[in-house]
Amino acid sequence: xxxxxxxxxxxxxxxxxxxxxxxxxxxxxxxxxxxxxxxxxxxxxxxxxxxxxxxxxxxxxxxxxxxxxxxxxxxxxxxxxxxxxxxxxxxxxxxxxxxxxxxxxxxxxxxxxxxxxxxxxxxxxxxxxxxxxxxxxxxxxxxxxxxxxxxxxxxxxxxxxxxxxxxxxxxxxxxxxxxxxxxxxxxxxxxxxxxxxxxxxxxxxxxxxxxxxxxxxxxxxxxxxxxxxxxxxxxxxxxxxxxxxxxxxxxxxxxxx
Numbered sequence: 001x002x003x004x005x006x007x008x009x010x011x012x013x014x015x016x017x018x019x020x021x022x023x024x025x026x027x028x029x030x031x032x033x034x035x036x037x038x039x040x041x042x043x044x045x046x047x048x049x050x051x052x053x054x055x056x057x058x059x060x061x062x063x064x065x066x067x068x069x070x071x072x073x074x075x076x077x078x079x080x081x082x083x084x085x086x087x088x089x090x091x092x093x094x095x096x097x098x099x100x101x102x103x104x105x106x107x108x109x110x111x112x113x114x115x116x117x118x119x120x121x122x123x124x125x126x127x128x129x130x131x132x133x134x135x136x137x138x139x140x141x142x143x144x145x146x147x148x149x150x151x152x153x154x155x156x157x158x159x160x161x162x163x164x165x166x167x168x169x170x171x172x173x174x175x176x177x178x179x180x181x182x183x184x185x186x187x188x189x190x191x192x193x194x195x196x197x198x199x200x201x202x203x204x205x206x207x208x209x210x211x212x213x214x215x216x217x218x219x220x221x222x223x224x225x226x227x228x229x230x231x232x233x234x235x236x237x238x239x240x241x242x243x244x245x246x247x248x249x250x251x252x253x254x255x256x257x
Contacts, residue, residue: 004031004228004230005031007032009088010083010086010087010088011025011033011034011035011036012035012089013028013036013038013092014091015038016048017037017040017041017047019193019195020222021143022048024090024223024226025052026051027223029052029059030057033058034082034083035052036078036079038093039063040063040065042061048061049061060078066093066115066119067093067115067119072123072126075126076126080130086134087137088140089123089126089140090143091120091124091142091165092141093115094115094143098154099154104157116161117161117164120143121168124142124168138179138180138181139182139183139184141183141226141229141230142166143165143185144163144165144166144185146188146189146248146249147159148162148187148241149187149249150249150252153254165185169183169239169241171239174239182235184237184240184242185242186229186242187244187245190203190207190217190248191216191217191218204216206255207255210248211245211246211247211248212251217246221244
């Protein structure tokens with residue numbers, strides 16, 4: 001693994017109690033960054049921050065609904081009050097709702113839009129304002145999905161929100177370039193996390209057979225892409241989406257077929 005140095009950098013990351021978000025927070029901390037770790041579940045946030053501190057990282061928990069504007073303001077205030085600045089914002093929090101288009105309900109769509117779009121949009125908005133105020137450079141990352149690139153059964157609404165985040169990254173990449181802020185997205189494919197295993201005990205076995213590389217991604221695979229996009233080595237990369245899927249989008253076989 002490439003060793004990046006993020007000494008004196010401060011990051012906020014949402015939805016980071018477990019899974020991909022936690023791994024990004026952990027790797028950032030191990031690389032020297034100070035991290036404000038948010039999760040909707042207060043206990044998960046505390047436990048995640050404690051685990052990172054046990055590894056020697058500097059991380060503080062911040063519980064709350066990251067789709068709520070007041071929570072976003074509190075996350076930003078916590079970062080600045082505790083660490084004096086902000087450099088990175090990773091909008092990782094998101095939800096998935098499955099459903100046939102013909103049977104899909106308004107309430108499910110509203111939940112998706114609030115968490116996946118509103119939360120990500122206004123986290124980026126608050127982060128950009130803080131970085132501009134500091135007159136420093138910065139990085140913003142959105143967490144997209146391969147379903148934002150390829151159609152997937154029963155995920156029309158979810159895929160739509162992920163495509164929207166990638167277009168947002170393009171637009172903000174242009175608009176914020178003059179402020180030396182890069183904005184990119186990561187689109188994970190099948191990734192082995194606590195939640196995917198809980199929802200499907202055969203997840204790894206099925207997705208190994210569907211992935212050209214024959215390997216299901218781990219949270220560390222996604223974190224490696226994130227750290228690159230947060231590093232100085234990626235200074236000329238903005239408005240882009242990096243797919244991390246072992247080649248799945250090249251052929252896109254759906255599960256169960």
